[in-house]
Structure formats: C-alpha cells, structure tokens
Amino acid sequence: MADYLRQLGNDEKRCPSAVVATVAGADIVGPLATTDLAVATIPANSALGRVYVVVTEAFAAGSTLDFGVTGLPTNFLTGLDLATVGASRSQVLHGSVNPADLLAIITPNANAIASTVGEVKLVIELTETNLKAGMYTA
Amino acid sequence: MATNHTDILTQNKNHAKRDLSSGTFTMSVELPAGQTLADGAHLVGKIEGNVAITRVVLLVREGFNGTTPTVTLADNKTRTYFTTADISASAIVESALTAHAATRLPPLYESTETEFTATIVGGSSTSGELTFLVDYVQLDTVVGKHTA
Numbered sequence: 001m002a003d004y005l006r007q008l009g010n011d012e013k014r015c016p017s018a019v020v021a022t023v024a025g026a027d028i029v030g031p032l033a034t035t036d037l038a039v040a041t042i043p044a045n046s047a048l049g050r051v052y053v054v055v056t057e058a059f060a061a062g063s064t065l066d067f068g069v070t071g072l073p074t075n076f077l078t079g080l081d082l083a084t085v086g087a088s089r090s091q092v093l094h095g096s097v098n099p100a101d102l103l104a105i106i107t108p109n110a111n112a113i114a115s116t117v118g119e120v121k122l123v124i125e126l127t128e129t130n131l132k133a134g135m136y137t138a
Numbered sequence: 139m140a141t142n143h144t145d146i147l148t149q150n151k152n153h154a155k156r157d158l159s160s161g162t163f164t165m166s167v168e169l170p171a172g173q174t175l176a177d178g179a180h181l182v183g184k185i186e187g188n189v190a191i192t193r194v195v196l197l198v199r200e201g202f203n204g205t206t207p208t209v210t211l212a213d214n215k216t217r218t219y220f221t222t223a224d225i226s227a228s229a230i231v232e233s234a235l236t237a238h239a240a241t242r243l244p245p246l247y248e249s250t251e252t253e254f255t256a257t258i259v260g261g262s263s264t265s266g267e268l269t270f271l272v273d274y275v276q277l278d279t280v281v282g283k284h285t286a
Contacts, residue, residue: 016158022150022279038145040152054190054247056277086247088190103145121247121277123190125158 009130016049016127021104025059025118028108035107039122042069042102046126051104052090053080059118062111067122070103082112082120097129151279161185161272163254165209167202167263174264179257182211185274187250193273194219194233201227202268204261211270214253217246222259225268247277 004010021040028037042048053067059082067077077089104122112118147153163183167175185191196211196219208222211233219233235244254270 018156018158018275019152020154020156020275020277021146021152022277023146024150027146027149038147041147043155050192052190052192052245054245054277056188056247056249085249088245088247090245103147121190123275123277125192125275 014127014129016125018126019104019124021122021124023106023120023122024057025112025115028113029116037106037108038103039106040104040124042098042104042124042126043128044098044100044102045129047097047129048072049125049127050090050092051077051122051124052088053077054088054121054123055080055082055085055118056121057117057119058083058085059112059120060115062109063115063118064109065112065120066107068105068107069124070105071098071100072102080120082108082115082118156275159185159189159274159276161254161270161274163256163270163272164267165256165258165269166267167260167265175258175260177258177260179255181253182256182270183254183272185248185252185254185272186276187248187252188277189248189252189274190277191235191246191248191252191272191274192244193271194235195271195273196220196223196225196229196231196233197269197271198225198227198229198231198267199269200265200267201225202260202263202266204263204266206259207261207263207266208259209268210257212255212257214255215248219270225258225266 019040063082211220212218
C-alpha cells in the first residue's frame with residue numbers, strides 16, 4: 001500500500017490558532033462609522049473551526065451587530081446584543097478552507113455606531129493547512 | 139452586505155495570530171511522597187482573566203476503584219461544570235458550559251482570573267486518575283500583558 005505519510009506536510013504537527021479582532025465603541029464612531037467594517041484578516045489556506053463573538057464591555061442600549069466573513073455565507077451571526085457584557089454567540093464551520101485571504105466583517109447598527117463606549121471581541125479559530133513546512137499563506 | 143468598507147485590520151492587535159491555550163488540572167489517588175488524595179474540595183487550577191473559555195472536558199484516565207466515586211468541578215464565579223460525575227471508569231465527558239445567566243451562551247467570557255475547585259468522593263479508592271481540560275483564548279490587546 002502506498003502512503004503519503006511524509007508528503008504534503010502530512011507529518012507536521014499543527015497547532016490550532018486564533019485571530020482575535022477587538023472592536024471598541026470608539027473605533028466605529030466618527031470617520032469609521034459605516035454599515036460595513038473589516039476587522040481582521042484570516043490567512044489563506046486556513047481550516048476554519050469555529051467563530052464566536054463575546055461582548056467584554058457593554059455598548060449603549062440597543063446596540064447590535066452582524067458578523068460575517070467574505071467568501072462564506074454572509075452574516076452567519078446576526079443581531080448580537082452588544083449591550084450585555086458576556087453575551088456571546090458561536091458558529092461552527094466544518095470543512096471551510098480558504099485558498100485566499102479572507103476578511104472578517106462586522107455590520108454595526110446605528111446605536112452601536114453612536115456608542116462611544118463598549119468593546120466586543122470576534123474570535124476565529126483556525127488551523128493553517130499549508131503544504132510546505134515553515135511556509136505560510138503561500 | 140456592502141462591499142465598500144473601512145477597516146481596523148491593524149489596530150487592537152487584530153492582526154496577531156493567537157495560540158489557543160489550555161489548562162490541564164490532574165487529580166490522582168497516588169500523590170508524591172506516599173500521600174493519597176483525600177475526599178473533599180481541592181483547588182486544582184487557575185487561568186488568567188480576559189479570556190473566552192471554549193471547552194471544559196473531564197478525562198478519566200484511570201477509573202477510580204472505590205465505591206461509587208464521583209467528582210464535581212466548579213469555579214469561583216459560581217459556575218458548575220460537572221456535578222457528581224461518575225469517575226469509576228475511563229471516560230471523556232464534555233461540559234455543556236451552561237451559563238449562569240439565562241441571556242448568556244457559551245463560550246464563556248471571564249474578565250478576571252478563574253479558580254477551579256474539584257470536590258471528589260473517592261469511595262476509598264486506592265487507584266485512579268483524572269484530568270480536567272480547560273480550553274480558552276486569551277483576548278488581551280496589549281502585547282505581553284495578561285490580565286490578572
């Protein structure tokens with residue numbers, strides 16, 4: 001039986017990692033206030049495991065946001081309440097591998113844009129699946 | 139979704155690749171220097187603050203051979219992860235991470251340090267070993283700083 005045990009990086013021990021995008025209320029007011037905001041880059045050739053959003057500091061009442069990643073079904077986390085500390089939502093993404101860099105995008109509502117306080121963390125867990133040892137995103 | 143957007147890609151440490159972290163807290167009947175594990179509550183581990191706890195798992199690596207042995211794992215935030223879980227045989231059990239507030243869902247955000255306490259009923263076990271695995275992501279935005 002032929003094997004691929006030492007080809008294509010198959011003998012590499014891979015460590016999962018995460019991209020954590022922090023968005024403060026002050027980041028989305030003024031000149032950055034928009035219906036659409038890129039908050040993090042997800043490197044190419046990543047196997048996405050799970051994404052989740054956690055509110056670490058409350059925004060103004062009525063603040064919400066939608067969260068999505070370019071190239072994936074848009075806004076898979078919608079209407080997250082930003083006014084409650086600890087509020088969180090998660091979404092498992094089985095089998096998602098991106099051949100090119102992706103952008104994590106949020107769409108805050110008007111109350112969130114007007115809020116000068118608050119902080120939310122968006123976390124994307126991933127394992128890089130590069131085929132060459134020591135080489136990233138190529 | 140609109141395609142035109144400004145960005146904060148390089149702010150707040152958003153461009154950093156974060157390693158996922160885990161705490162492993164082991165309890166064994168046989169302890170160093172000939173001691174044995176006593177029944178009752180034991181502080182088994184801590185993780186730093188400003189983290190999102192994504193998974194808590196009970197791994198029974200060697201079943202406890204006493205009479206109906208069980209273990210309960212709770213933290214100093216009044217959350218219980220396992221309640222009198224059976225540890226008589228090898229097993230892998232994942233906590234449901236039920237939040238202590240109805241409006242909150244897993245993963246669990248902790249702004250301050252979390253201490254984990256395990257209460258064990260060994261039932262006069264002479265052997266047995268278990269490990270609690272706590273997976274989490276560090277959310278600090280300042281390089282080199284971990285929230286106490």
